[in-house]
Structures are given as structure tokens and as C-alpha cells.
Amino acid sequence: MIPITKTKTGPDKLKKLIPYILVLPTIIYYCIFWLNPVVTSFFYSFRDENNLSWTLKNYIEIFNDPFFREAIFNTAIFVIVSVTLEFAIAMLLALIINKKFRGASVLLSICLIPMALPAVAVGAMWSSGFATYGWMNSLLYNLGIISENGKLLFLAGGDLESLFLIILIDAWQVIPFMMIILLAGLQGLSKECIEAGYVFGGTKMTVLRKITMPMLKSSIQTALILRIISAIQVWLIIVLIFGYRRIPVLLEEVVFYKEELLNKYHVALAYSVIVALVVSFVSIIYLKVSGAFKKEEA
Amino acid sequence: MRRKSGFNKLLGKTLFYIIVVGIAFIILLPIYFILSISFMSDQEAYDWPINMYPTFTNSFKLEESRAIESGYLLSVYSNAQKKYVTIFEGEDVDEILHYTENKTNCSIPKDLFLEKAEEMRIITEKNRVEIDQIYLKIDSINTDIRKINSDITKLRKNLKLVQDQESMQDMKIEFEKELNEKELEKTTFEKELAQAQKDLESLNSTNFSIFKNIFANYVTFFQVTADSLGALFRSIQVALLTVLISLTIGGMAGYAFARYVFKGKNVLKLSVLFVRMFPGIAIAMPMVIILANMGFYDKPIGLSFVYSVGQIGLTTWITASVFMGIPVELEEAAMVFGRSKIGAFLKVTLPLALPGLAASALYSFIGSWAETAQAIVLTQFNPTFPVVVYQTMVGAKGMVNLIAAGGITMALPAVLFTLIIRKYILQMWGGVTV
Numbered sequence: 001m002i003p004i005t006k007t008k009t010g011p012d013k014l015k016k017l018i019p020y021i022l023v024l025p026t027i028i029y030y031c032i033f034w035l036n037p038v039v040t041s042f043f044y045s046f047r048d049e050n051n052l053s054w055t056l057k058n059y060i061e062i063f064n065d066p067f068f069r070e071a072i073f074n075t076a077i078f079v080i081v082s083v084t085l086e087f088a089i090a091m092l093l094a095l096i097i098n099k100k101f102r103g104a105s106v107l108l109s110i111c112l113i114p115m116a117l118p119a120v121a122v123g124a125m126w127s128s129g130f131a132t133y134g135w136m137n138s139l140l141y142n143l144g145i146i147s148e149n150g151k152l153l154f155l156a157g158g159d160l161e162s163l164f165l166i167i168l169i170d171a172w173q174v175i176p177f178m179m180i181i182l183l184a185g186l187q188g189l190s191k192e193c194i195e196a197g198y199v200f201g202g203t204k205m206t207v208l209r210k211i212t213m214p215m216l217k218s219s220i221q222t223a224l225i226l227r228i229i230s231a232i233q234v235w236l237i238i239v240l241i242f243g244y245r246r247i248p249v250l251l252e253e254v255v256f257y258k259e260e261l262l263n264k265y266h267v268a269l270a271y272s273v274i275v276a277l278v279v280s281f282v283s284i285i286y287l288k289v290s291g292a293f294k295k296e297e298a
Numbered sequence: 299m300r301r302k303s304g305f306n307k308l309l310g311k312t313l314f315y316i317i318v319v320g321i322a323f324i325i326l327l328p329i330y331f332i333l334s335i336s337f338m339s340d341q342e343a344y345d346w347p348i349n350m351y352p353t354f355t356n357s358f359k360l361e362e363s364r365a366i367e368s369g370y371l372l373s374v375y376s377n378a379q380k381k382y383v384t385i386f387e388g389e390d391v392d393e394i395l396h397y398t399e400n401k402t403n404c405s406i407p408k409d410l411f412l413e414k415a416e417e418m419r420i421i422t423e424k425n426r427v428e429i430d431q432i433y434l435k436i437d438s439i440n441t442d443i444r445k446i447n448s449d450i451t452k453l454r455k456n457l458k459l460v461q462d463q464e465s466m467q468d469m470k471i472e473f474e475k476e477l478n479e480k481e482l483e484k485t486t487f488e489k490e491l492a493q494a495q496k497d498l499e500s501l502n503s504t505n506f507s508i509f510k511n512i513f514a515n516y517v518t519f520f521q522v523t524a525d526s527l528g529a530l531f532r533s534i535q536v537a538l539l540t541v542l543i544s545l546t547i548g549g550m551a552g553y554a555f556a557r558y559v560f561k562g563k564n565v566l567k568l569s570v571l572f573v574r575m576f577p578g579i580a581i582a583m584p585m586v587i588i589l590a591n592m593g594f595y596d597k598p599i600g601l602s603f604v605y606s607v608g609q610i611g612l613t614t615w616i617t618a619s620v621f622m623g624i625p626v627e628l629e630e631a632a633m634v635f636g637r638s639k640i641g642a643f644l645k646v647t648l649p650l651a652l653p654g655l656a657a658s659a660l661y662s663f664i665g666s667w668a669e670t671a672q673a674i675v676l677t678q679f680n681p682t683f684p685v686v687v688y689q690t691m692v693g694a695k696g697m698v699n700l701i702a703a704g705g706i707t708m709a710l711p712a713v714l715f716t717l718i719i720r721k722y723i724l725q726m727w728g729g730v731t732v
Contacts, residue, residue: 022554023566025547026610033607034573034581041584096317103318109720110322113329116716117709118668120687124705125332127691128698135331138347138378176325180724226575233577236671240691251579251671258583258675269583276580283575287568 038276045270049263058270071248074163078249079231082167082174087224089171090178095208097179098186111176123240126169130154130241155242162247166238170231178223185219186212218290225286232279250275336702337512339403341385343699345378353377356404356510360411360418361503363387364433370394370415374402381492391415403514410506418504425501432498439491446484453477515703519690522700526686530707532598533667533683539602540666541659544609545617549655551610552617557626574611581607582672589676596678604672609662616661616726620654621647657722660715668712684708 048055062068097107114122129136132151140146154165193215197207213220235251244256254275257268287293335343337352356374359382363369369389373382386397391411399405422429457473460466520526554560555567585604586595594600624647632642670684677685687704690697716723 016560019554019558019560019563022550022558026551026570026614027566029547029606029610030569030573033585033603034576037581037584037588038576040588041580044584044587093317093321096314097321101314101318107318107322108724109717110325112716112720112723113713114325116664116668116713117329118684118705118712119670120684120691121332121705121709121712123691124687124701125328128335128702129328129331131698133344133346133348134698135335135348139331139350141347142350172324172328176321184724229575233579235579240688243692251577254579254583255671255675258586265586272577272580272583276577279575279577279580280572283572286575287571293568 041269041276042273044266045273047266049266058267059274061267062271062274065253067245067248067253071250071253074159074247075232075234075249077160077163078167078170078234079228081164082170082231083224083227085167086171086174086178086227087220090175090182090223091220093175094179094182094186098183108180111180113176114173115177117173119236120240122169122173123237126237127241130165132156159247162242166234166241166247169237169241170234174227178227181223182216182219185216185223188219189215221286221289225282225289229279229282229286232275232282250278332702333706335699336515336706338699339401339510339514340699341374341376341383341401342378345376347378349377352510352512354510354512355507356402357505357507358398358404358406359499359503359505360414362418362422363389372398374398403511404508405511406506406508414504414506418502421504422502429498429502432494432501436491436494436498439487439494443484443487443491446480446487450477450480450484453480515699516707519700519703519707523686523690523704525681526683526704529681529683529686532680535598536602536605536682537663537666539599540605540609541662543602543606544613544662545655545659547606548610548613549617549658551614553621555614555618556621570611570614574608574615578604578608578669578672579675582675585676595676596680598680598682601673601676601682602666604676605662605666605669609665612665613658613662616658616722617651617655619726620651620658623654624650654722657719660719661723664712664715668708 044051045058046054046056048057097104117125128134132153132155134154136154137146137151140152141148146152155162157165189212193211194207197211202210233251235249235255238247238249238252239255244252244260248256250271254268254271257264257271334350334352335348338349339356342349342353359373359375361371361373363371365387366389369387370391371384371387372394373384375381376383385401386394388394391408395406395408395411453473453476457470457477460470460473520530551566551570555563582604585600589595589597589600589603592600594603628646628650629642632646633639637645668684669682670688673682673685674688681689687701687708690704691701
């Protein structure tokens with residue numbers, strides 16, 4: 001549209017205000033229900049349990065808790081392994097599936113289901129599956145893979161094995177969804193560039209490495225960082241399958257301090273401040289990498 | 299240019315479909331099993347190996363109790379073990395029927411039971427001599443098996459002792475040979491026992507089958523977990539309130555983002571994204587105090603206030619793209635024809651946006667319906683439905699089939715709604731760049 005120079009009149013000024021009126025409720029809402037709790041939790045994390053004096057005790061207690069180190073370690077392992085594993089498999093599957101075929105829409109619908117399942121349903125599914133007398137062992141037995149006495153003790157493994165079990169469960173839920181995001185990215189690529197790559201003598205591998213992947217960069221970044229953010233926050237599925245404090249992770253500890261211990265509410269708040277800082281840090285990296293800061297108002 | 303031969307092409311295509319079907323299979327398999335278990339009775343769910351599908355009828359076998367004078371021994375056919383397994387032995391008919399219903403989800407009519415019991419008594423009286431003979435045989439076989447079992451255990455122990463010792467290799471071989479013999483002997487006895495029991499079956503028992511109440515677990519779940527109906531009602535209430543709040547507030551912001559250029563738009567967009575990514579638990583924790591001060595703690599409205607924080611961002615995101623898809627010219631045309639700005643919005647844009655808005659509403663409905671983590675922190679005496687299922691899972695290990703029923707009840711609306719709005723979800727993730 002060609003800008004028309006106008007003198008500012010009353011209704012025009014009002015017109016300029018409309019968008020602000022429209023976003024005002026969101027701003028107010030965020031102030032009351034987001035900013036307010038964030039400030040509150042920051043404030044109380046530095047107050048002692050009886051709210052009488054300022055203290056660093058809450059944070060010191062966390063840093064001295066042996067479970068804290070374990071939680072950091074487990075969360076880190078979970079994020080690194082699960083994100084790498086899920087991304088690699090999802091990318092591979094997306095590249096394979098990236099063509100028109102009959103039943104594509106059915107497959108996409110099926111891929112949406114695991115993400116749509118509530119956490120408790122996923123928990124019920126796998127805790128009944130991995131029980132010694134559960135359906136997983138029954139299935140393996142019926143297929144003739146294990147013998148009657150060879151039941152696999154899924155839930156009785158060591159700490160690291162149990163963590164990998166959780167990673168597998170998480171992968172089942174996340175890979176299909178990640179595949180959809182990457183598939184959408186792949187389908188949005190211009191066909192001409194890829195064809196040009198082949199015309200100029202590129203093999204499948206070089207075209208993938210030199211053309212497809214760089215063009216897919218923004219989809220990959222989005223998928224990866226959103227995934228990292230949600231991977232840091234894993235906890236409920238662990239508690240549903242193993243209970244509290246079997247495999248400590250950051251958020252599980254937050255809820256543990258609040259729900260299972262008495263008079264540790266402020267410690268739990270301090271804990272949640274730590275987790276929020278970590279997640280915010282990754283979020284800001286994401287916003288920076290995705291170029292959201294640079295984007296001019298369009 | 300390379301050319302693929304017809305065979306290679308076919309191979310490639312087959313491989314491709316194997317992968318596609320494989321993905322679908324891996325996704326659906328656990329879902330199938332949880333669904334299947336939710337229809338199983340206690341007897342089926344705790345059988346080994348678990349049946350691959352739920353049964354719809356149960357076959358029962360009624361015989362005379364040997365332990366209790368004028369008592370009954372009721373067994374049910376186990377698909378997993380391919381034989382009848384005992385459910386209850388006793389003389390009080392009502393007690394038997396009650397216990398059987400709990401165990402197998404079959405309610406046997408009392409008349410039928412008494413009729414079958416009469417039949418059984420007549421047959422048993424007629425074959426008394428033969429039955430007693432077979433029982434004698436069974437008892438003697440059982441004694442033999444017990445003896446062999448203890449021998450086997452002893453041999454195994456000895457074998458373990460000599461296992462790692464070089465000098466005792468001869469003994470080891472001897473033990474192993476003996477063990478094999480014993481185990482062979484045991485299987486022969488077991489076969490004999492099975493035969494004897496089979497012979498007995500036609501002589502001393504009557505059979506009947508009853509339709510299973512396959513939805514029994516769903517009913518039982520609501521009966522045994524405290525306040526689960528109330529929790530279900532509260533969950534729906536919370537979800538509806540969340541939809542209302544997030545659609546009004548987020549929809550307005552979405553419209554502003556789609557239609558207007560204004561200062562601070564980018565900052566606002568960024569904050570919406572940032573808030574959306576902020577950990578929900580970190581908001582729920584301090585909300586305990588804030589909601590308590592407001593008087594909304596442990597109430598559906600308080601929970602929906604917290605849920606809306608995340609949902610508003612999502613709704614803004616979706617509604618903005620919905621409004622962007624509707625040409626602004628339509629609105630302008632309506633205004634040329636004398637409508638006011640608001641009238642044009644209500645009469646032109648809103649009807650066109652309705653399907654998209656409905657999808658957005660469903661999306662936030664699912665979001666708050668399924669939300670468990672914040673609800674665990676923010677409820678105490680008035681839990682939502684997912685919290686009830688969570689408490690049953692964490693609190694009471696066992697009851698696999700009941701938990702499965704609870705989980706399915708949770709999952710059904712979420713999956714259904716997701717599939718209804720799948721077009722919008724795919725679209726939304728198709729343009730995932732910020």
C-alpha cells in the first residue's frame with residue numbers, strides 16, 4: 001500500500017490505539033499470572049521457611065544435596081542422549097518417507113497419537129509393559145524370543161539402564177512428532193535446487209549434505225531446541241514408572257521437595273528458580289539463533 | 299543417468315512400505331496392549347503370559363471340592379495356560395459368585411449355578427468309583443513329581459558347586475547327565491498327570507460359559523478410586539474455563555498480530571514465545587501462595603488461570619495465522635457497504651475464522667485436559683482426573699487393568715480431538731519458524 005500523508009485526526013489516533021487495546025489483556029494477564037509468580041518465587045527462594053529473614057540456606061541446601069548432583073547428571077545425560085537419538089532417527093525416517101505415497105495421511109495421523117496421549121496414559125502403558133509379568137515379556141515369549149524362565153527384568157536394572165529405558169519410552173513418544181516437523185520442512189524445500197544438485201553430478205549423499213541439510217537448517221534448529229527445552233523438563237514419566245528418587249532429575253526433585261517433604265516449600269521454590277534459569281537460558285539461545293531478535297517489525 | 303531395473307524398483311517400493319508399516323506398528327503396538335489390558339479381568343491380566351487379546355466369554359468348570367465337605371471347586375479356562383485354573387473353593391454359593399465376579403468380570407446367575415451344581419452332583423455320584431481311582435493315581439503322581447523336584451534342586455546346587463573347579467569335570471558331567479534324566483522323567487510324569495486330569499474332567503464336572511462384562515474395569519475404576527467422578531467433572535470444568543480465558547485473551551492478541559503493525563509488536567511476540575517455553579512447574583510452585591491469597595487455591599478456576607498462561611501463547615499463535623488467512627479486503631469491502639469496523643468483523647471475518655478458532659479451542663481443551671504435572675502441585679482435596687489416575691498409579695502398584703482403564707479414559711478424548719484437528723496441527727508445525 002502507498003502511504004498517504006494525513007494530518008493526525010481524532011479517529012486516526014484512536015485507530016492507532018486499537019492494536020494496543022487488543023493486546024492489553026494479554027499483557028495484564030502475563031503480569032498477574034506469569035511475572036507475579038516468577039518474582040514471588042524468586043523472592044521466597046531467598047526467605048527462610050518461616051518467612052522471617054533473608055537467607056541463602058535454601059540454595060545451599062540444594063547444592064549440598066547429593067541428589068542434586070545426580071539430578072544434574074541424569075538430566076544432562078537424558079537431554080544429550082535422547083535429543084541426539086531422537087533427532088537422528090526422526091531425520092532418517094523423514095528422509096525415507098519424504099515422497100508422495102498412498103496412506104501418507106493415515107501415517108501422519110498415527111504419528112500424532114503418541115504426542116496427544118496424556119502423561120498418565122503413557123505411564124500406564126509402559127509400566128504395565130515393562131513389568132516382569134507384563135505384556136512386553138508376554139509378547140517376546142509368544143514370539144519365541146525368550147523362554148519361560150528368561151523373562152527380562154526391565155525395571156530392575158541399574159541407574160543408567162533405567163535412564164535408558166526412560167529415553168526409549170520418550171523416544172517412542174517424540175520421534176513420530178519430530179519426524180512430522182522435519183517432514184514439513186523437507187516438503188517446503190524448493191525442488192529445483194535439489195534437482196539442480198543431481199543435474200550437476202551430485203550423488204545422493206552430497207546433495208543431502210551440501211543442499212538439503214543447509215536448506216533445512218531452520219527447521220532443524222527449531223525442532224532441536226524446542227526438543228531440548230522439553231527434555232530438560234522431563235520428570236512425570238519417570239515418577240510414573242519408577243517412583244520418586246529412583247532416577248532423580250531436576251524437576252522431579254522440585255516436585256519431590258514440595259509434595260513429599262514437609263517444610264521444604266521454599267527450598268522447592270529455589271530449586272524451581274534454578275530450573276527456570278536453565279530453561280530460560282536455552283530459550284534465549286533459541287530465540288537468538290532463530291533470528292527472532294533481528295527480525296524487524298513486519 | 300542410471301536406470302533402475304524393474305526388480306530393483308519393486309524391491310525399493312516393498313522396503314519403503316515395510317518401513318512405513320513398521321513405524322505405524324511400533325507406534326500402535328503399546329496402545330493396542332493398554333487397550334487390550336483395560337478390557338481384561340483380574341484373572342486374565344495377572345496370567346502369564348498375558349493373552350494377546352481380551353476374551354469376551356469365560357468357560358467355567360464346576361466340580362466337587364475334595365477339601366470341603368459338600369463344597370464346590372470352580373475353575374475358569376485360562377487362554378494363556380491352556381488349562382483350567384482354580385478360582386474359588388468353598389460351600390457358600392453367594393460367596394463363590396461374588397468372588398468370581400470380581401476375579402473374572404463374569405456374573406454367573408445363581409439359578410444357572412445351582413442347576414449346574416445339581417447336574418455335577420448326579421454325574422459325580424454315577425462315576426464315584428472311577429473318580430476315586432483316578433484321584434489315587436493323581437495323588438501318587440504328585441508325590442513322585444514332588445520327589446523329583448527336590449532331587450533336581452539338589453542336583454542343581456551340586457552342579458553349581460563343581461561348576462568352576464577344573465578337577466571336578468567328571469563329576470560335573472555326571473551331574474549333568476543325571477539332571478537331564480530327572481527332568482525327562484518329570485515331563486513324563488507331568489504328561490501322565492495332565493492325561494489323568496483330562497480323564498477326570500468328563501467324569502466329575504460340568505462346564506458352562508458366560509459372557510464377560512468387558513467394560514467392568516471402567517466401572518470399577520470409578521467405584522474404587524475416591525472421588526473420580528467428581529475429578530472427571532472438575533477436569534472438564536477446568537478445560538472449558540481455560541478455553542474460555544485463552545480464546546478471548548489470546549484471540550484478541552492474535553487478531554492484533556495478524557492485522558496491525560504497531561510499535562513493540564516484535565517484543566510482544568518474543569515474550570509470548572518465551573512465556574510459552576517457560577517451565578510450567580516453575581510457575582505452578584509459587585502459584586500455590588498466590589492462588590491461596592486470592593482464594594482460588596485447589597479450585598478449578600485457579601487451575602485454569604495457571605493453564606491459561608501457557609495456552610494464551612499457543613492460542614495467539616494459532617489465531618494469528620487463522621486471521622492472516624482471511625483477506626483484509628473482505629472486511630474493508632463490508633465497511634464500504636456501510637458496516638462499522640466491529641460489524642464487519644462480526645459478520646465477515648468471524649464466521650470465516652470459526653473453524654480455525656474451534657480448532658484452537660480444541661487444542662487448548664486437550665492441553666488442559668491432559669495436564670498432570672501442574673495439577674499435582676496445585677490441587678489438594680479437589681484433584682483433577684489425571685491426578686486421580688496418577689495417584690492410583692503411584693499409590694497402588696498392581697491393579698494393572700484398572701489403571702489401564704483409567705489411562706484409556708484419559709487418552710480417549712485427547713486422541714479423538716487431536717485427530718479431529720490434525721489438519722491444523724500439521725499446518726501449525728509445517729510453518730514452525732518463528
